[in-house]
Every structure is written in C-alpha cells, then in structure tokens.
Amino acid sequence: MKKTILTVLCCFISLSARADVNHYFSTIKQDPxxxxxxxxxxxxxxxxxxxxxxxAYPEVMLGLAATKPYCLNTATYSVTSGKNCTATGLATNDALYERYLQAWSLKNFIATTENNAEDHFFAAFYKFNPIVSDxxxxxxxxxxxxxxxxxxxxxxxxxxxxxxxxxxxxxxxxxxxxxxxxxxxxxxxxxxxxxxxxxxxxxxxxxxxxxxxxxxxxxxxxxxxxxxxxxxxxxxxxxxxxxxxxxxxxxxxxxxxxxxxxxxxxxxxxxxxxxxxxxxxxxxxxxxxxxxxxxxxxxxxxxxxxxxxxxxxxxxxxxxxxxxxxxxxxxxxxxxxxxxxxxxxxxxxxxxxxxxxxxxxxxxxxxxxxxxxxxxxxxxxxxxxxxxxxxxxxxxxxxxxxxxxxxxxxxxxxxxxxxxxxxxxxxxxxxxxxxxxxxxxxxxxxxxxxxxxxxxx
Ligand SMILES: [Zn+2]
The missing domain is CATH 3.20.20.140 (Metal-dependent hydrolases)
Structure with a gap:
C-alpha cells in the first residue's frame, strides 16, 4: 500500500515538473x-x-594573427606565414579590421551576382587557413x-x-x-x-x-x-x-x-x-x-x-x-x-x-x-x-x-x-x-x- 502511494507520488511530481517547464516554454517561445x-x-x-x-570566430583568429608574424594581403584578405610581416596594423585600423571580419565570416554579408553566400563561405577557409594550422x-x-x-x-x-x-x-x-x-x-x-x-x-x-x-x-x-x-x-x-x-x-x-x-x-x-x-x-x-x-x-x-x-x-x-x-x-x-x-x-x-x-x-x-x-x-x-x-x-x-x-x-x-x-x-x-x-x-x-x-x- 505504502509502495503504491510512493509510486503515485513520484510520478505525479515528475509529470508536474514536465508540465511546468512546458508551460514556461509556451509563455516565452515567441519572445526571442x-x-x-x-x-x-x-x-x-x-x-x-x-x-x-x-x-572559430574571426575575432579570435585575428587576435592570434597579431601574436606571430603573418603577412596580411589587404587586397584578398588572406593571411600567410611570413617572418618579415606583422599583423599588428589591424589593432589600430578599425575599418581594415572590420573588412577582415567580413571576409572571414558572413558578417553583414550582402550577395551580389559575382559573390553569393556559398562562394563567400567556402572561400573564407582559404583566407585564414594558416592560422587554423598554427x-x-x-x-x-x-x-x-x-x-x-x-x-x-x-x-x-x-x-x-x-x-x-x-x-x-x-x-x-x-x-x-x-x-x-x-x-x-x-x-x-x-x-x-x-x-x-x-x-x-x-x-x-x-x-x-x-x-x-x-x-x-x-x-x-x-x-x-x-x-x-x-x-x-x-x-x-x-x-x-x-x-x-x-x-x-x-x-x-x-x-x-x-x-x-x-x-x-x-x-x-x-x-x-x-x-x-x-x-x-x-x-x-x-x-x-x-x-x-x-x-x-x-x-x-x-x-x-x-x-x-x-x-x-x-x-x-x-x-x-x-x-x-x-x-x-x-x-x-x-x-x-x-x-x-x-x-x-x-x-x-x-x-x-x-x-x-x-x-x-x-x-x-x-x-x-x-x-x-x-x-x-x-x-x-x-x-x-x-x-x-x-x-x-x-x-x-x-x-x-x-x-x-x-x-x-x-x-x-x-x-x-x-x-x-x-x-x-x-x-x-x-x-x-x-x-x-x-x-x-x-x-x-x-x-x-x-x-x-x-x-x-
Ligand atoms: Zn559540415
């Protein structure tokens, strides 16, 4: 008898817990x-x-780029390892930094006939690849x-x-x-x-x-x-x-x-x-x-x-x-x-x-x-x-x-x-x-x- 009561109690509690989280979810699901x-x-x-x-977010990779000599190609936004280069210019040039973020991700991306999101996405990997390897x-x-x-x-x-x-x-x-x-x-x-x-x-x-x-x-x-x-x-x-x-x-x-x-x-x-x-x-x-x-x-x-x-x-x-x-x-x-x-x-x-x-x-x-x-x-x-x-x-x-x-x-x-x-x-x-x-x-x-x-x- 005791066991039955306990069983019922246990299941009632677990059911009500589920109902409550479901209820809360239903009240917020339209509020992003x-x-x-x-x-x-x-x-x-x-x-x-x-x-x-x-x-990896490009912000993290650009931070790492500044720690080791890398050559940044400001025309293609690609990076290569190189002893005589430095990526530190990024820290003082917000506009350039932003252009790198956009080249290395879909941040603010706007498609054109020459450049769709899929091409932009797959091209990004080649631009920052040396940083991923290193x-x-x-x-x-x-x-x-x-x-x-x-x-x-x-x-x-x-x-x-x-x-x-x-x-x-x-x-x-x-x-x-x-x-x-x-x-x-x-x-x-x-x-x-x-x-x-x-x-x-x-x-x-x-x-x-x-x-x-x-x-x-x-x-x-x-x-x-x-x-x-x-x-x-x-x-x-x-x-x-x-x-x-x-x-x-x-x-x-x-x-x-x-x-x-x-x-x-x-x-x-x-x-x-x-x-x-x-x-x-x-x-x-x-x-x-x-x-x-x-x-x-x-x-x-x-x-x-x-x-x-x-x-x-x-x-x-x-x-x-x-x-x-x-x-x-x-x-x-x-x-x-x-x-x-x-x-x-x-x-x-x-x-x-x-x-x-x-x-x-x-x-x-x-x-x-x-x-x-x-x-x-x-x-x-x-x-x-x-x-x-x-x-x-x-x-x-x-x-x-x-x-x-x-x-x-x-x-x-x-x-x-x-x-x-x-x-x-x-x-x-x-x-x-x-x-x-x-x-x-x-x-x-x-x-x-x-x-x-x-x-x-
Ligand atoms: Zn995948």
Missing part, C-alpha cells in the same frame, strides 16, 4: 530574448557536426569555453591534424589499378604509417594543449574543461580520386588506432562538379575500406544540395548511397531528402536503422537558401528519423548552438519535448564508446532534471 536565455541555460548534450576550421589548440580552447557556457557536454569535431598531408600519398598510387593494390601499397609504406601516427599524436597534442590553456590540470571546474571532445578525421571530397583514397585510408587507420578519433567524414562543397562527378566512386571507396576497417564509424555530408543548386539527376541518390554504399551511420545536412528517388522508403529505412541526421539550420539558410517550411526537419521528425541540431561552422556563420535551438523554435516551431529529444540524441547517436556514452547519458539526464526542476511551482 527570453527564449535565448532559456535555451542558453538548457543542457544541450553536444554537437555532432562541427568543423574546427569554421568554428593555432588549433588555441581555437579548440576557445570553442570549448563557448560550448561549456551553453551547457554542452560533448563535441565531435572534424579535423585533419596532419594538415591533410595524407593526400600527398596519392603519388604512391599512380600505377596501382585496384583498391586492394592501393590499400596494401599504403599499408606497406613507412612514410604513410608515420603520417597516420603523426595524425594521432598531433590530435592528442591539440587536446592536451587546449586543456593546458584552459587550466584544466589545476582547476578541472574551469570553463571548457568539462566538455568531452572526440575527433573525426575528414577527407576532402574535391581532390583527385587517389588523394581521396589516401586521405580515406589515413582517416580509417587513425580512427582505428587512436581513442581520440571516433569516426571519419567527407567534407567540402557538395554541389560543384568536382564533388558531384566522383560521388558514386567515392561511396564505393568507402564501401571497400569499410570491409577492412569495419569498426570505424562513418558520418557523411550528404544531400547538402537544393533543387536550384544542381540538376535534378544529382538530387536523386546522395543520401541513399551514403547509407547503403558508403555505410554512413549519420548524415550531415540531408537537405535534399524529398527529392531523392523513393524518398518515403528512404526515410522509413533511416528511421528503422536509426540513421541520425545532423541538421544545420543557419548553414542551410545561408548556403542553400533553404529554410522555414522548405526545410526537411519536420519531414524527418514526422517519419521518426532521429535528428540533432548543430552549428556546422559557428564562427563563419556567426551563430552558436543556443541560436540553432532558437531557430528550431522560432522558425520550425519545435516544442520543448522535441528539443529535449534532440538534446538526448546528441549523446545517443554520438560515436563514443558504449561505457562513456552511458556515463554522459546519465549525466545529461541528471542535468535536464535539475534544469526542469527550476520551473516547478
């Missing part, structure tokens, strides 16, 4: 300011789609502080800590005909194996240095220290086939060897000929390598396409093939889903196989001009496909995870239970090993309980 404050404080699990190179640890420390301040626990970050040197091993593959020959050539090459090792070591160093910069040794409670980080090694999809192959082998090998790496990805603009033409061939490469490295997780940028950006034939199969041929366990973007062949069957398969979609609302608005009702977020949700929200490149896009959630509410009308499910999905569909995943899931549920308790009564 109150909503932002609420969402910033909400535990958000983490980010599963994050590029370190695009995550200062990955500083950038990571900055990113972790921002994540922690928004109550994130986990980040899966896309990097190439060998500065994509793996691509240069394409030269070893010139006369090799089959994938099997190519793979064994790389596996037998000492220089290539050294590069895999260097990737792992550099990755570890970036993490260690970032934690040192945050002061985590002396104070584990310091901002940024509580965020668990894992890497994905990314492959540049626009490179020639042998370079893609070499990068892919490096990706699989380092992920198998290093606990800091949990998966691989395929990046770069998807809607240009250099990425469209070899798409099927690249999926077959991944299929081949997956047989050799079957424990390595795969997430793929796929379907970052819109009906106006490519011909109809190119809209029909990218997500499908990423899953069925490329063995993707998660899909990055997945914007063109409705235009794929047999879209209904495809989303049903995704739901059945628990293939999560990493949705990047601000990115899709800027780069693909897809937003509001045209965005497939609700199409996925309706078919029970697991969804997460992420920023993609928060520094260039000038967003953060809180604002992605806010966009999800204001533009996509997500309710609190949907946000909560999305938050829980970020840990559930992470590539963390099972024991660590369970620990973070438990931690997240505890944090959500505490957060919701604030709205009781």
């Amino acid at each position: 300011n109150a909503l932002d404050a609420f969402l910033k404080a909400m535990p958000k699990g983490g980010e599963l789609h994050y590029h370190l190179a695009g995550g 200062h990955s640890a500083e950038l990571l420390a900055n990113v972790l502080k921002r994540a922690d301040s928004q109550h994130e626990q986990y980040m899966e970050i896309q990097v190439t800590p060998d500065n994509a040197r793996s691509a240069s091993f394409a030269t070893l593959l010139k006369d090799k005909k089959t994938n099997a020959e190519k793979l064994s050539t790389l596996q037998k090459s000492k220089a290539f194996n050294d590069n895999v090792q260097r990737t792992a070591t550099n990755g570890r160093n970036i993490l260690t240095q970032a934690h040192a910069l945050l002061g985590c040794d002396k104070n584990p409670q310091a901002l940024g220290c509580g965020v668990t980080v894992r890497f994905q090694y990314y492959i540049l999809r626009q490179l020639p086939p042998d370079a893609v192959f070499a990068m892919a082998v490096n990706a699989f090998a380092v992920t198998e060897a290093s606990p800091d790496f949990v998966g691989i990805n395929l990046v770069q603009q998807e809607d240009v000929p250099a990425a469209l033409k070899p798409y099927k061939q690249q999926m077959q490469m991944l299929d081949f390598l997956h047989q050799h490295y079957s424990t390595v997780h795969i997430s793929l940028h796929a379907g970052e396409l819109s009906p106006t950006s490519v011909a109809p034939e190119d809209l029909q199969f990218h997500i499908h093939d990423a899953i069925t041929v490329g063995h993707a366990e998660r899909i990055g973007h997945g914007v063109d889903i409705a235009y794929e062949d047999n879209a209904e069957a495809l989303v049903k398969m995704m739901a059945q196989q628990n293939i999560a979609v990493e949705v990047n609302l601000t990115s899709n608005d800027w780069l693909l001009n897809v937003k509001g009702a045209a965005h497939p977020l609700h199409y996925y949700l309706h078919h029970q496909v697991p969804v997460v929200l992420s920023t993609d490149d928060e520094g260039i896009l000038r967003t953060d995870l809180t604002r992605e959630y806010a966009r999800g509410v204001m533009e996509q009308n997500l309710d609190y239970p949907q946000l909560k499910r999305i938050t829980r999905n970020t840990i559930k569909y992470s590539f963390l090993p099972p024991d660590e995943k369970a620990r973070l899931q438990q931690q997240l549920d505890e944090k959500l309980k505490q957060f919701e308790a604030k709205y009781v009564g």
